[in-house]
Each structure stands twice: as C-alpha cells, then as structure tokens.
Amino acid sequence: MLEALWEGLLLVLQWKAFGFMLLGIGLGFWVGLLPGLGGATTLALMLPFIYTMQPVEAFAFLLGMHAVVATTGDITSVLFGVPGEATSAATVVDGYAMTKNGEAGRALGAALASSLVGAVVGAVALAAAIPVVRPLVLTFGSPELFMLAIVGLAFIASLSAQGTRGMLRGFLAGGLGLLLATVGQDPQAGVARFTFDTLYLWQGLDLVPVLVGIFAIPEIIDLFVRGNSISGNAPPGNVANGAWQGVKDTYRHFWLTIRCSLIGTFIGVMPGLGGSVAQWMAYGHAVQSAKTPEERERFGRGDVRGVLGPGAANNSKEGGSLIPTVAFGVPGSTAMAILLGGFLLLGLVPGPDMLTKHLAVTYSMVWTIVLANVITVAVCFLFLDRMASVTEVKGHRLIPAILVLVFIGSYTSNSHYGDLLVTLVFGGVGYLMVRAGWPRSPFVLGLVLGKIAENYLYISVARYEAAWLTRPVVLVLIAVAVAVILYPFLQARRSRSRA
C-alpha cells in the first residue's frame, strides 16, 4: 500500500501530469472566484478535453481544477459577501462580517488555512477509508439518508439563532427553503408544482440565483446605505499579520477544524448530500462549539470559528465524495457523477479494480487533491494584500462592479432572464431576513436538502410505509435531532444555574 502511495505521488509529479494539474488549478482558481460559474459545470465543459490524456493526467487536470474551486470560492464570500460557489455560502455569514469589522486578512487566512487542513484530512480519509467504508455506506438506506437530512436541518435551525424565538425563526426559514425546493416538476409523478404555467420554473429554482440574491443583494444595499467601503470605518490593520492571525486561529481551534473536516468527509461519503450540506453542518457544529450563549451570539457577527468550520468541510468533502465514486461507482455529488463519466471515457471501471490493479492511479488522486490545495493556498497568500485591499475601496466604486458580477453570475446558471428576477426577489427576501434578524442559513440548507429529502422520504414511504420510522439507525438519528433541538435550552439552563 505504501508503495502504491509513493508511486501515486511520482505519477502526479511527472511533468505532463503536473502541467495539466497546474492548468486545472488555474481554471479552478477563476471558476471559484466568479459567482455562478459552478465547479460541476466547468468539469462537464472540460470533460471532452481528456480523451487524449492518460488517466493520471486526466485526473490531475480534472481533480486539480475541482479541488481548488471551493478554496477560491471562499475568497469572494469573505471579501464581497457574494458566494463564489454554492458550497461557499456558509463562509459569507462570519467571513464577510469579519471583513466589515476590518479583519479581511484574518478571515482569508483562516479560510485558506482551514481549506488546506480540510483538503488534507479529506485526502487522508480517502486513502485510509476505502477498505472500511463499504459497510457504512451500505448501512444507510433511504430512510437513514432522509433522517440525516432532517438532523442537518434541525442542527442549523436550532443553532443559528438565539432562544426559543430564534429557533422558531430558524425552523420557519428552513421550512420555507424545503417548501421552495418543491417548485418544479416532481420527479415521481411528473406533476408541475407551483410553476404558475411558466416553463422556467419547471426545472425548479436554481440554487445559484437564489444564493446570490439572498446573500449578495442585502450586502449591496447595506454598502449603498452606509456609503463607505466594505470594511467601513474599521481600521484596515496589517493584512499579512491578519492573515497570519487567521492561520494561527486555525491551529488554535485545531480540533474544531479537524472535526469539521471529518463532518465534511462524512457528508461527502454519503451519496446525494453534497458539499452545500457539508458546509452548513460544519457551520452548525462550529456554533455548537461555543461554550456560552453569549459566545454563541458572536456567530454571524464575525467569529473566526464560523469561517474555519465551513472552510474545512468544503474541501474535505472532495476526498470523502471520491470514496464511493472510486470504490463502488456511486457518485457522492454532481461533480463526482461527472468525474465518473471521466472514468468511463478513459476506460476505467470504478470498483475493486481501482483498489487493486489501478491503486496507484487512485492514490494519484489523493496526491492531486493535496498538491492542488497546497499550490492554491500558497498563491493566494502571495496576493493576499492586493485581495484584501479591495475591501478598502470606496463602496460606490465597488457597487457597480459587484452588481455586474452578481447579475452575470446569476444569469450564467441557466442563461435565462428569469434567473435575474429570481435573484432580485430573493434579494428582497434576504433583505427582510437581515432587517428582522432571521437566520438565512437554515433557508439555504432547506433549499439544498429539499429535493434530496423529498426523494428519500418518497422511497422510504413507498418501500417501508410507516415501518421506516422503526429502523434502528433512523431511531438513533431521531434521538440526535431531538437532542440537537434541546441542546441550546439545556446549555442556557446550565449557564443560568452557574450564574
């Protein structure tokens, strides 16, 4: 095994494979920065170019590109409050708040360092977990996957706001997200639901215009009203020192970063849940790590742990989602489904062969994830000063540039004017949520999980009727959901009794 691991590294370091990896990294860097241009879409666009490549070169190119998208997506989230990727939305919550507090450098440093830790954890998990993960994946059927989605939602709804009222609003936001996920043609009966006779809504609400609207538009309005730069009147501070502080934060909260990386890896392994879920689960866990309600109140206002959690999970999920893709041919996400297409184009069959005959190729993927992230993080640190200085540019100069980015980002997701309208409508919803102090994260998670949860619920009911509720893992997950809901109350009671 160690020999194959070494051979995998040598394969990636061959000049041709390394060159293709650098090309992929360059593409992924920009795709991650630009809102709307998704990593999965770009993977699909690049697939035809791998025909003439060797498997190692092709995976160095595709994975090199895909592995860095989440890393650079965090940069746009932190600096402008516009999620560069759907998987970077959770970073906006505290990352952008830190930027507004004049801590852009620290937030970027934390996002990049945690991304690197996450990527390494995910890659190590990929290398180590292949022989042991099979029974775990096979234990989870549709009922368990549905309950996992519910636990995720309960997690974020109960933790993203304070008190009973905050929790109620969290569940309302999450429920609205779930309900809006039902817009479009239903996959079981083909009924057009809530489409109001418009063809655009038949495929449902696309995540990118909604995300861009709900996060970016309120920030643009805020920037307009304040009339100053993103960092406001906060002292700019030394960006390089700030970034170093962010790196130190990663190691100060090392176990949190590792735990969030493991959450990302685990969600990545579970087919169908994807990176958008992983980041919010990790964010929820980061909030949960706060020891007192007062400490928890800092989340959403610029707590570095709110950047570390999603940053780590975003990147560790790649290694995780490669596990079922490589080992069983079951893609863990859309991007992995496209990568599976790449396997087939190259004549490789995922499954036992990838763990025996082509083990070195499998390990070359592990190395690609690690090397691509190391290179990207190093490049980002070199240009950190220039990146962070953007937040000190006057707001009225930034607004037109950000708005162009927002509208193009939204439009490119479906090439339809409806995307722009959706962005503005959800911009309005996001603005109301910000004004009213409602958490936005449960809404996004609800929207992300809606389709997946519906599918699993349908299969569970159709296959087991009500008996799915009595399956042992389902019962455990129900208990976890209840515990997650009760946890903030118990924590508040404990701190009251201490006081």
Added chain:
Amino acid sequence: MPRNASLALAVGIMLAAGYAVFAAKGWQWKAALFPLAIGIPLFCLAAVEVLWTLIDKKTAEEPAPRSVALPWAWMIAFLAVIVLLGFPVAVAVFVLAYLKLQAKESWLFSIVFTAAIWAAFYGLFDLLLHLPFPAGWIIEWLGLA
C-alpha cells in the same frame, strides 16, 4: 422595521404554506406527500410567529434606513436595461451611469473604470468562455443583433 419585516416574512410564509397545502390536495399522493409534510407544520409555525409578533410589544421599532429605495431602483433599472439592450451594452451603460449620476465620479475615472469592467466582462465571458448573451429586445427589434 424589524417588527414589520418579521411580520411580513411570517405572513408571507403562512400564505405560501397555505397555498402549498391547498394546491397539493389536488395532486397524486406521490407529488403531494412532501409539500403536505412540510406545508402543514410550516403554516402552524408561521401562525405562531405572526401571533407572537403581534402580541410581543417588546420588539423594538427601528426606522428603516434611508435611501433603501434608491439601491433597489438602480438594480431594477439594471435588470430593465439588460433585458432591453442585452448584457454587453447594459454593462457599459449601467456602470457609466452609476459612476456619474450616483457616485459623482469624474468623467475620466468613470470612463476608464467602465472600460476596464467592460473589457473584463467581454474578455472573460464572451471571448474566453463563449457564454451566450442575448442581444436584448430593442437591439433585436432594430435588427442590429
């Protein structure tokens, strides 16, 4: 404003959930299962939030920040120009108009900044990525597309 915003959201969710439940009643169970499973509890929770907001007098009334209508007007105007003139023209028109009329920047800065943004847009999205941007209704109507 937080009270009004909260009330608007809760009432909006209540109406959306109510409509979802009402509409789902006419569908096959396969299509109706999830909207009903979500819609009914969501309607009840939203009703609780509405009542809570109406009863709770402690929620502070905060005046709406000034000039909120103005950024909305700019965004809606940008959308209208995109639809009418297409992205390539709209990007240049919007950025220049915003910098001159709203930001009160000098002509030199406005033109240079607009040219830089337009070049980045055109170079990246059109030349490099070949993303399809329609010409806009007026441009098509004039036969200039």
